[in-house]
Amino acid sequence: MARAATQTSPAAGKVTQVIGAVVDVKFDGVLPPILNALETENGGHRLILEVAQHLGENVVRTIAMDSTEGLVRGQPVSDTGAPISVPVGDETLGRILNVIGEPVDELGPVTTTARRAIHQPAPEYVEQSTESQILVTGIKVVDLLAPYAKGGKIGLFGGAGVGKTVLIMELINNVAKAHGGYSVFAGVGERTREGNDLYHEMIESKVNVDPHENGGSAAGSKCALVYGQMNEPPGARARVALTGLTIAEDFRDKGQDVLFFVDNIFRFTQAGSEVSALLGRIPSAVGYQPTLATDMGALQERITTTNKGSITSVQAIYVPADDLTDPAPATSFAHLDATTVLNRSIAEKGIYPAVDPLDSTSRMLDPMVVGEEHYEVARKVQSTLQRYKSLQDIIAILGMDELSEDDKIAVARARKIERFLSQPFHVAEIFTGSPGKLVSLEDTIKGFKGLVNGDYDHMPEAAFYMVGSMDEAIEKAKKLAAVAA
Known part of the structure; x- marks a missing residue:
């Protein structure tokens, strides 16, 4: 034998x-x-x-x-x-590695003897930390309606081309810069061009050091990049998320608060499905691998905060054919603390980020965590938007004139809220021509509180579109009034 x-x-x-x-x-x-x-x-x-x-x-x-x-x-x-082991530690920062930990950035080998196997058990219950703290992103719709947990798992759900990668880039820009700690980015089965853009953007934004200006060394950088992109075979795409996570776990175990970005978790599942068929397993629902939930659980349970340090994970999750009930996105829902759902119908209105304020959820939206005022404002915003949604069929058939006065006011406020949830992004400046805006949580709550209470009923809808704080909307309204006069 x-x-x-x-x-x-x-x-x-x-x-x-x-x-x-x-x-x-x-x-x-x-x-x-x-x-x-x-x-x-x-x-x-x-x-x-x-x-x-x-x-x-x-x-x-x-x-x-x-x-x-x-x-x-x-x-x-x-x-x-x-098992496969990869280099870990500070020497990986500023470098681009592949699934087996080999550098692909032409800067020579990673000079470290510290290595770690990519397959690790999840931390024990007694090691895990349970404190609740908000991670402020500077993005209004996220901070108000589905706030992120520090040391939590966050999912960005969306179909093709609704802005998942742009949103993840903005989060890297806002959070990784302000955070000052270490970040790890795992590019799983996405576009190589976007991976290259991200690498250069990180150097431009000083998150990483330009090796050409530093004698060929990336020392002093804050982010490690691990890529297994679309052109890689399924074996690499099925394991590259584990490689990135292994590097993040090492930083966490040394007492760091780490940001772990994954773009895209669906490709991890997709690669597992490709390999599964070749291994002779009988496919499960919609052709996915029978071990879908096990594979996802093995990855997600390792992404956690322990008594030593924290991993805050932001994962983009592609939704095939915009169907949230597809087994791949549905399996990942159970593991997340906050979900940010991007909706094509919102993107079609030109409202970016195209976050669905009624579909997005967070366990942090609790008065015990965010405070009474924040919770009340968020719930009022959602109920106003829900009322508008339920009246849309009547408006489409009979028009606005058939609505009661109360409903007309609610619809007008909801349309202003919709526009005020939009925001210009730093990473999209080259496309939009508008400078990016980072809005503090206090300004976000104050602005939406005024909107739901009717303080800004006299201002035109256009004043709320693509601005940062409410002060900017007031300025914009004055300019619009001056032009109209």
């Missing part, structure tokens, strides 16, 4: 079958354990294979972390004796 290999005796085997990203390897007598990393040569490059199944007859089925083009049967493979 085959025995599992120990770390002292690295086993040697050979490739017996290659089907896309899945490679079968036969060993003579000693089998490497599940999740162990195997190593082979492919076109002069080191190729890592991760053991996924033991098939019997001394054969293991593995997932390739890079392209398998050029692999041939009979090729020698050696067991590394351990």
Whole structure:
């Protein structure tokens, strides 16, 4: 019978079958354990294979972390004796790494001996911290209606092209800059161009150090980047989120408050689904892998705050065909402290960020956490918007004139609230031509309190569109009045 290999005796085997990203390897007598990393040569490059199944007859089925083009049967493979491990610590800051921790930024090797396996158990219950503190983002709609928890998990849900990546970039801009601590960004199956843009934006905004001005070194940077983008094979996309998380966990365990950004969690699920079919598993609902909830749980349970430090995680989650009941986004809902749902119908009105104020939720919106005033204003804003939503069919059929006076006032206020929830972003300045605005929580609450109480009923709707605080809206109203006169 085959025995599992120990770390002292690295086993040697050979490739017996290659089907896309899945490679079968036969060993003579000693089998490497599940999740162990195997190593082979492919076109002069080191190729890592991760053991996924033991098939019997001394054969293991593995997932390739890079392209398998050029692999041939009979090729020698050696067991590394351990799971995939990646470099961790301060030396990773300012660097771009791939799924196996190799640098892809042409700045030479990562000079650290500290490494950590990408597969780790989640922290024990006794290690976890439960305090509730708000993370202020400077984005009105988020801070007012679905505030983020410091050390919590936040999901940005949206279909294609409604602004998930722009919102995550703005959060990096607002939070990572003001935060001053360390950040880790995991690019999972998204556009390489956006990854490149983000790297250069981080240098421009001084979050990271420009190595060309620093003698080829990125020392002094605040953010590590880990990429496994759209062009990578599914094995890399299924593991790159774990690589980024491993680097973030190391900072957390050293007492840091870390920001962990993932764009996009759906691609993690999608890659798992691609690999699952090749591994011979029978698909589950909508063609996803039968282990969907397990895979998601294994990742999400590790993203947590402990007594040593915190990980605040912001995850963009693509919603296929704008269907929130799709198993992939639906599975991630259960793990999140706050959900920010982006809606195409709001984007079509030209209101950005296109956050749905009625669909977005947060467990932090509780008077015990945010205070009585904030809670009351948020609930009034939501009830006004809900009333407008329920009257929209009547307005579409009969027009505004058929509404009662009370309803007319509610609709007018709701339309102003809708526009005041829009905000120009720093990262979108080049597209919009408007300078970005960061609004304090006090100004946000004050502005919306005045709106729901009717203090600004005399101002035109246009004054509230794409401004920061209420003072700017008042200024804009004066300018509009002057132009009209």
